[in-house]
Amino acid sequence: MSSSLIPAPVRTPVPDHELLIQLLGRIPDPRCRRGVRHPVGALIAVAVCAVVAGARGFTAIGEWARDAGGVALARLGLERGGADESTLRRLFARLDGCHLDAVLGAWAATRTALVAGRRVIAIDGKTVRGARGGSSQAPHLVAALAHGSGAVLGQIAVREKNNEIPAARDLLAALDLAGVVITMDAMHTQHDTATLVTEAGGDYVLTVKANQKSLFAQLKALPWTSVPAVTRTDRGHGRRATRTIKVIDVPAWIEFSGAVQVAQLRRTVARKGRRTVHELLMMHLWDTGPKRQADLAAAFDTDSASMNRTVQRLERAGFVRRRPDPSDGRATLVEATPAGVGLRSQVEDLWAELEAATVGEIPSEQRQDLLTALERLEANLAGAPSSAQDPAPRD
Secondary structure, eight states: OOOSOOOOOOSSSSHHHHHHHHHHSSSSOOOTTOOOOOOOHHHHHHHHHHHHEEEEEEHHHHHHHHOOHHHHHTTTTTOOOOOOHHOOOOOHOOOOOOHHHHHHHHHHHTOOBBBBBBEEEEEEEETTOOOBBTTTTOOEEEEEETTTTOOOEEEEESSGGGGGHHHHHHHHHTBBBEEEEEEEEEEGGHHHHHHHHHTTTTTEEEEOTTTTTHHHHHHSSOGGGGGGGGGEEEEETEEEEEEEEEEEOTTTOOTTOOOEEEEEEEEEEEEEOOOOOOOOOOOHHHOOSSHHHHHHHHHHOOOEEEEHHHHHHHHHHHHHEEEEEETTEEEEEEEHHHHHHHHHHHHHHHHHHHHHHTTTTTHHHHHHHHHHHHHHHHHHHHTOOOOOOOOOOOO
């Protein structure tokens, strides 16, 4: 990566394609001056446009350049005809990849959209899909992604996920953070990272999870029950997601660099009108007591890895815990914690309120008829014979 700052977006009357060519023209040309037909910036611009159009290799980029036509190539700076695949391949084999990445990030920064009047940049690490070759592992990248536009402003390759923290700081140091809001996941909730952002004139939104045990415990112990909440429900893709957020000022006794506010965010998801697997699992444990994790996977007709992830989420939330099975040291028992047991009354009260609001004024006989009809409808939709019995005739 270049050590210079990637500039913030600047309004300019220059057309988009000309600005791109101007920026790409600043990249040093690694070719010998003798025999050069096309400017380096124009060739890179052709490759950028081809990739945006779906090209995934030099052969496809060369085909795009051949089919683009003289007018389009001239607008990109190729005034002496097209460029073939071999020309592009030789150029990119010798280009300074870090310099190219910085320039493309600068151009992408001019395309960023504002969120509530501010630039918001997410720092996240991802393993590149489809890039594993032979015995080599797929590269892992830490990237800066602009909210709103989805533009990648910069990225750094790391050998493994454990190296994300220093790589993220290097990436932040290469960005202009004045007036910018940086969002990062729990791995990057570090004092040094927060200090880097605030000293550069930016703000941050960091996630706190159990990997920061002391800080997590301090924030969890705040008087959240007395804090007013804002709730929003979104529907789409066959599910209903309800998000509740509470926000308070950070107490003076919580020491974290630059922290001003702390928010508690809860999300409840119902898929296709049904309860989530987390709720069903808790209800199962309330009714049956401790169960082997393997038995839970069988009861919920899921694989062991999916059940393990579900239990881990509830475990991190403090609602369940795992311990060895006394009768079989190889097995693991899952049981509800006191906090998880305490949820039972709250959940049952909520369902009682829902039942009262929906069928509270319907007589019990009509409720049974309605339940029978719903069971038969569900069986018909599932393509299976109904197991419901015909209701007894009434006078």
